Amino acid sequence: MAQSKRIKTDVVIIGGGGAGIAAGIEALDQGARALVIEKTAEPGGAAIASGGGCLIVGSPLQEKAGIRDTPDLAFDDWMKWGGPSADAVWARYYIEHTLHDLYHWAERNGVVWVDIKSQEGNSVLRWTRAENSGHGLMTRLIASFRAKGGEILADTAVTGIAREGDRVTGVTARSRDGEIDIAARTVVVATGGFNSNLDMILEVRPELKSGRVLEGSGAGANGDGHKLLRGLGGYFTNLDQIWFYCYATPDYRDPAGRRGLAFRLVPGYIWVNQQGKRFHNEALSGGATGAPALLAQNPRHAWAIADRAMLANMTVADPWYQTGETANRARIEELLENSPFIHKANTLAELAAKTGVDAGAFVETVERYNSAFARGLKNDPDFGKPLGASKPFDTPPYTAIQMFPLARKNFGGVKTDLRCRVLDKHFEPIRGLYAAGEVAGMAGGHINGQNGLEGTMLGPSILSGRVAGGWAAREAGFGEGFVGKANRGCGMVLRERIELSTSPLPKKRFL
Ligand SMILES: Cc1cc2nc3c(=O)[nH]c(=O)nc-3n(C[C@H](O)[C@H](O)[C@H](O)COP(=O)(O)OP(=O)(O)OC[C@H]3O[C@@H](n4cnc5c(N)ncnc54)[C@H](O)[C@@H]3O)c2cc1C
Incomplete structure (x- = not known):
């Protein structure tokens, strides 16, 4: 029997779309080695085919257009539109971080933001588009990841996540050349949604079996990550909340x-x-x-x-x-x-x-x-x-x-804490395992609720990718974790808030 190839890295990331590439950039910035495994021929995922629009609050483009926007106003819109099932903590966290940790961060990685557009449910224009839409956005992020030394194994599908004792230790993958074992200190799952897998759509929405429903996400959005995470005990929420287009x-x-x-x-x-x-x-x-x-x-x-x-x-x-x-x-x-x-x-x-x-x-x-x-x-x-x-x-x-009806975006996914650590049914993190992007309902499990303001899929996928990459690098022994900068306040204060809200059994309390 042919021997499988072996690779060693610090952070292995499953999926080279919006969340995966952002995770890779962040892990590299923290000093870790980062390897992205992508099952299709080219990285980019649904993100590269997307409209390239992210909900961003307080941006220079809004200022230029004379629009006064605030995190409070955006949060208000978000909760009204998303309803009671929206994850208020993640929504607030995302909104607070859109300006510095998404808009300006993307600019530092080569992205150019060009215009803002009105979208249903928003009281002001804040859907912010990258030059050449998703293609421009992702091409530049992928180039930045590679320029920083990141590696992408394309045409290679992850088929399993390895676990020893109570922590994950890497992944197994399959390429045209055979099996690959990748040992890693931490694993980030960023495999996107399942809206290109009609069987999974109908499994969570059986009432739709009576008529035609169309698959409508990226070619690789087949729910692989959902199956891998379920096998490890990840806790899923609101999988039936699918964003359809007519x-x-x-x-x-x-x-x-x-x-x-x-x-x-x-x-x-x-x-x-x-x-x-x-x-x-x-x-x-x-x-x-x-x-x-x-x-x-x-x-x-x-x-x-x-x-x-x-x-x-x-x-x-x-x-x-x-x-x-x-x-x-x-x-x-x-x-x-x-x-x-x-x-x-x-x-x-x-x-x-x-x-x-x-x-x-x-x-x-x-x-x-x-x-x-x-x-x-x-x-x-x-x-x-x-x-x-x-x-x-x-x-x-x-x-x-x-x-x-076309199934476009999955609003439910695996539950994570604010460090993007995957939680099990006891709401305890599975050691070494992170999830970001659409597999995690865009961020945290269910950030949007039942309706999205638009730009609230790609944006949170990229930001949660950064968060996952930062904390995965830290658990692997590199850097400080994701220390962002809120639209208001300073990064240090924010980090203390993260400690308090994500530690399952906090040893000390911050007041
Ligand atoms: C046409 C279209 C337009 C959109 N426009 C917008 C928009 O303007 N604004 C917005 O907010 N949202 C938009 N969205 C939604 C948004 O693009 C996605 O929610 C976002 O890209 C999710 O990011 P992700 O990294 O989680 O998934 P993706 O970007 O889909 O990346 C996941 C990657 O994982 C890979 N993968 C899956 N399984 C495996 C495996 N087993 N092994 C290795 N790799 C694997 C996939 O091939 C894929 O490349 C749009 C979606 C579509 C389809």
Whole structure:
């Protein structure tokens, strides 16, 4: 039998996405050796295909735009939007650390922040985008990790976490060349979510088995880390809280028929259900508004209706159709032409026949919507959609894109303390084991609650990656742990607060 290859390091990190690369940078900055194991051919994870937007409070970009934001205001928005199940301690911790430990830290690692955008649930603009979106953000963080001496083993999947006595001691992995044993002082699990594993989605949401649900995260988001952590006794919370998007259609190139494609920038489109009727204000399209509206339809799908002019700038948030800010128009046209889930017709009646919707109701719906423009209304009279950025349906051919709920982000995950140590069912840390990012519900287990303000997935994944990397390095014998700088106050005071709130049996109390 072939001998497995052996490697030794200080901190081994499973997954080279947003959390894993941030963990690696932090561990290196603390003086430890850091090795990232990535199962796909290239590092980046869902983060590299993402919009690259992070919720950041009190940023120079906000200041420049004359926006006054504070951690208190952001926390208030967060808890109102996320509801009682949001992890208030982690939410506060994240918000307090967005300016120095995310915005400025990323800048020091080469990232350029370029603009801020409005998102549902926020009382001010704070969704802050990196230049060239997730691609720009991750390309620069990966380059920084490598420049500092970090190593990435790509095309290599971790298949097990080794444990001796009560502590973890490394991982086993499989590459094309065979098995690898990696001995490490500490292990960071940063494997992302499970929204590219339909079986796991339906296991936690069995009521959705009755209709089509699309897989919608990165290629490696298959829940591997969840299985590894469960095997070690990690305690999971709120796995059923999945953030769905509604503006998604099946990826007809996927032979398994499971993957979905989220499409955007179709201003003015309307959504109709199989009964041929509108059911929602399409301007409210987020996970807390548009997605529940789609999930409530019977049957559970809808049709996005657009005319030719409305489709001119459509984008598809998937690496095949878009790299960073650059959309591949030829591939988008090919999708519109060839997908069996997309129909085109020169008249509304013909489109109704192709989609099988109730023709009478459908034509009446579109004509009624068009009449709002003729009457000079500012909002549509049925659902209140602002009509400023819209137009009547008047440039055939008309297109109908079939929409199904797409599982994008996992809001629940493994529970950790504020050092990102993985907790067991007694809420005691498993020695040597850390988790960050989406496998930990973005940070701590369930930072968002039931709804996210947006930018609250990538941002907390990167910050919790830093926290995990810092403390994993310290447990491995390097550095001081993650000592951040809050938006207010100084790092030392903050560190004392961490000691108090994360130690399972504190020996001394800080007042
Ligand atoms: C298209 C899209 C757009 C998004 N846009 C935004 C946005 O603008 N703002 C926002 O806040 N959030 C956004 N998100 C969500 C955000 O990108 C993720 O929540 C975030 O990337 C999670 O970071 P992570 O490091 O935990 O996981 P990932 O970035 O997915 O990285 C996990 C990595 O682990 C690897 N891995 C998994 N299993 C193994 C294994 N067994 N062995 C080795 N490696 C393994 C995976 O291949 C992957 O590379 C978006 C998501 C998608 C899919």
